[in-house]
Amino acid sequence: MTVSKPNTCLADAVPKQQVRVSINGTETTLQVRPFRRLLDVLRTDLDLPGTKEGCGEGECGACSVLMNGEPVNACLVPIIQCHDTDIQTIEGLAQNQVLHPVQQAFLKHGGAQCGICTPGMVVTAAWMCNRKLDAEQIRQRLSGNICRCTGYSAIVNSVAEALGADQGGEG
């Protein structure tokens, strides 16, 4: 059997719209359907697959990116809402091959195991930088990011070090 001349979009698809957005510091104008998820635009349209999809419903945080500096779930953002915003993904975190302090700390403290939650985790942690937080506050602020591998301690230690806060477990 051959698949002949298939449609490449739904018959009832709406027209594409222009969305102007800065992604990792680069201004881009996208032609997209307005309700397309930011997550799909990043992963599929822009080949930035560092942002992961774990649940598609805002629970796991694997899709975390910074939108105007704040962590959001890219699976819950229709692209039209990104118009005139600044989006930062995991791909934009390391500058010129130099790892962000959070990334370095993750390597040192074993913050990444299978690695699938790691980009989202690192992005949320990077948002916390320059704040003075104890272990419990770190845990609270990272609770929108689920990790199934590490049991969290190593991540708390990583972030604590990156924040320059006291190391160690729950205070």
Next chain:
Amino acid sequence: MSSIAHSAIAVTRPNRLTEALEMLAARARSDAPVRLLAGCTDVLVEANHGGLRYRDFLDLSGLRSELGGLCWAEDGSLHIGALCTYSELLNDADAQLKLPMLCDASRLVGATQIQARGTFAGNVENASPAADAAPALMALDAAVMLRSERGSRTVPLDQYYQGYRATARRSDELITSIIVPAQPGPVSEQFFRKVGTRAYQAITKVGLSARIRRDGGAISEARVVATSMAATICRVTAVEDALIGVQDLCDDTRRRIKEAQTSALTPIDDVRSQADYRNEVFHRLVMQAVAQTQS
């Protein structure tokens, strides 16, 4: 019926409130209502799970200058703009001082990412019986400001819900703000407790938002708002009445309050919890609120 695909959804993004109101009015007249988009933390979950019933959306994100932020009025009331998020409120020092129960509720909505996007107006309008911000607002006697081309009106939140997922909003209206009146009493009157499925990213299995005022030792005024105990968030006036005059909790008083609760609330069993638990724990939360607001 099959689900509505994301690519089949149209979104209009006006830059001025009047445009938005015009569109709402036109669509209401033609009986093809549009749905509003704020932080999308409710709408996108529905959409991703194929549960959307609407194809047309009006995005409010371009109206930040008119609908964003929060402000304290001279009379001490707080005006929460339609696009105000939980994290904005949590960053407001006065809110922490004056409205601790609303801050507690906000801090327990989802987690960081949801708090950065979710709005109070969205929470109120979404009308989930398990919502966290709406009951706190209700216990604080908040009101919903609605606006349409025809004008504005204010609906007290405790009259806003008209049945499961049904609100007093007309299809040509949008919420412009939520007004929390100045609280005359001390913050120790305020009580918020959510029992969720886990610490964060939790849906409320049972929750109590309460405000309990005392005159001398006895309770003189009470707001008791129940979460996940009925088809909507609701004030439990039977319990409020039973609390009036209560000084401390003897067995008899407890029984009376419990009876009032049982007559007013009939929670259900679902995947998250069961009725027996909800009943028992709600009662205990009321007792805790009474005890805690004693001093």
Next chain:
Amino acid sequence: MADGGFPRRARRVGRSSPRPEGKDKVTGALRYIDDQRFDGLYGATVRTKQPRGRVVGIRFQQATGIDWREFAVVTAQDIPRSSSIDGIDPNFVALIQRDQPYLVRDEFRHVGEPVALLAHPDPEILRRAVDLVELRIEELPAALDFRQEPNAQQVQHQQDDLPGNVFSRIVVSKGAADESKAALQAIFEQAEHVVEGVYETPAQEQCYIETQGMVAHVEVDPSEAQGPLWPKKPWKVVIEGSMQCPYYVHKAITHLCQLPDDRVQIIQAPTGGGFGGKEDYPSIIAGHVALLALKTRKKVKIIYDRVEDIATTTKRHPSRTTLRAALDKQGRLLAIDMDVTLDGGAYVTLSPVVLSRGAIHAVGPYAIDHVRVHNRVVLSNTPPHGAFRGFGAPQTIFAFERHLDKCARALGLDPVKFRRLNLLKRGQTLAVSQKIEEAIELEQWMDEALDAFDYEQRKAQYERFNREAIAKGSPLRRGAGVAVFMHGAGFTGSGEDYLASEVMVRAKPKGIEICTANTEIGQGSITVFTQIAADSLGLPMETISIAKPDTDQVPNSGPTVASRTSMVVGHLVARACDDLVRKLQQQGALRAADKRREAEDPQERKISALAEGLGREYQSDKLLDALTESANADAGPLEGWAKYVRPPGGLWNDKTYKGVAYGTFAWATYAAAVEVDLTTFETKLLDFVAGQEIGRVLNPLLAEGQIQGGVVQAMGWALLEDTIYQDGHVKNPNMTNYVVPTFADVPDVQVIFQESPYAYGPWGAKGIGELPMDGPAPAIANAISDAVGVSIDIIPATPERVMRAVLAQGEAL
């Protein structure tokens, strides 16, 4: 910390070497299967919506925008029944038994069973189309509760002399139970105390954050580019995806496609967690993408979304256990009589092996003379239950360790004192009559863990806390609980013999490449293999590389399961390195003059009975030169090989269920502290200590991470996680309602290691992957029971359950 007298001079082993692949993980550069650039068709699965029945028709409904001619459709009819060489329908997944179809032919046994496959270039159109495929169904009576005996109409599986719907039965017996049931009963009748209990555990979802996914393409003769579904000329199928066991998938696909081994190539893509969930299920998705790729002659990708993943893939077997213990006056355990039932779900899959591990671990590290453990796994009409970290052991250990606390309470003994009376000592035998010859010091190890937990003081402190709470009407209660257990690493009994794993290492310019089929799934196998090879050869980590697990490139070193990767395969890596050095010596590429001048510590060579670390005798630069030379040789690079050899010692008897079940065990004591709030009946975990003897800590950071991760997964099982079935449907197939622990739900897990090296693990190491799943649930349930004074025998110990238990006995608040 016991060091076993071995010098810590190994250069990499024992150190927290960072992950070689770590940088790609923290930068997001690592591409998992769904991250790879893809230009092909998307596949989706049409599934049943009833728990049992017969598919009598498939209808493709018309809808605007859906042109069915654009779709590739595969059903069971596309798989010829007769094509098989061995007479078995190729449509059956090749596992222990062949009862589970890739696609339903007529009868089906669970909600979500695959009936048809669709492929299309547009994922949105595809999603819409799946909803438009209508299955006409004749329903059949389903068996929905594994705890109930099926009636005649519900029986769907009949095997040997077993009762209907029983997949497998195992009886472990020792002492009087070997003679007869009556003899065992006599001990119970004469005992001072008899304590009884019933325990239940739920289906736990692995909930790896990367959902399952596969990509396939076929290579056919150009003349058959359009031809019939099954090519006549030789063809090949290549599948890449998220998986733990490439050779399991390989075996499954050779059977489905009826192809010779070299015509099926399976490649593991970077895998975002497995925990057992990617042990057997990936074979099914691989089969599905292979069929679609064959039908379309194009690349096809299937990625499950979270709902599909939770609703249809395997979970931990639910269990119900009844237990009776006979005790003497002092509190010594005289006899145990235990009945374990596991819910297998709709098909056999791995259930008999899960049952076996549960049976062997059931009565733990205790010296008990008379034991009977009767185990069965039965069918129910839910998706099959399968592998999940611990593999049956967590279920039986939960029941048994919880029961020990119940015994202690009945006798008025402290639970730790009670365990102390009964702990196993060197030279004594387990329930399966395996004599423990290794140098165990269980009491000492237990005490070390309990000291870190401050057990005695804490107990006293909590007693005071609770007394005061009652006095002043506070709703808070605190409690502490302990579990002592063991976990055998590697396949059970003769399993490793059958696997006959092989590892190859190959000379490369300035280093070597390690070729195994074992997969990095987060546990750190890349790091550990690199460390082991680096130390075997005396070379730096950077000189070691790891080949991608690809069945065309790597030998079958067995599956990445059963805590076997570091211990069994790691050992083979060390031996393969020796073999390579030996070959270099034989070729004259390494000469006596190349040896190091300073003498090696002779002790070090004895650390492991088989791995000698031959390469370490040579100067590094000389060895690297020799490797480079070999890599560039015309004849091709030299390869070092190692094949599994059973360590000396006794055998295992599958008939009597006696003998050496595992070459070694890791031994552990876990302790939990909780606070229960009697207003809401919620449990807060205050502290957790995990102490274990694991032979040798190969990489402290990784080992600690394994333990902490497993403990937290088990905390979820103990307190939160429950798959809710209704009429065979999973009612909570998403991460909103299937809740796993967040950062704020768990405390920092304190990890303690003891080391008593195992002669047949690399540098003495034992397996640790599954161990941490075993102990937390009973420790936590024991702690809650301690706090509130009622027995919590069903997990998850949700606030609802705790409330009912407390109210049932009349709470004193």
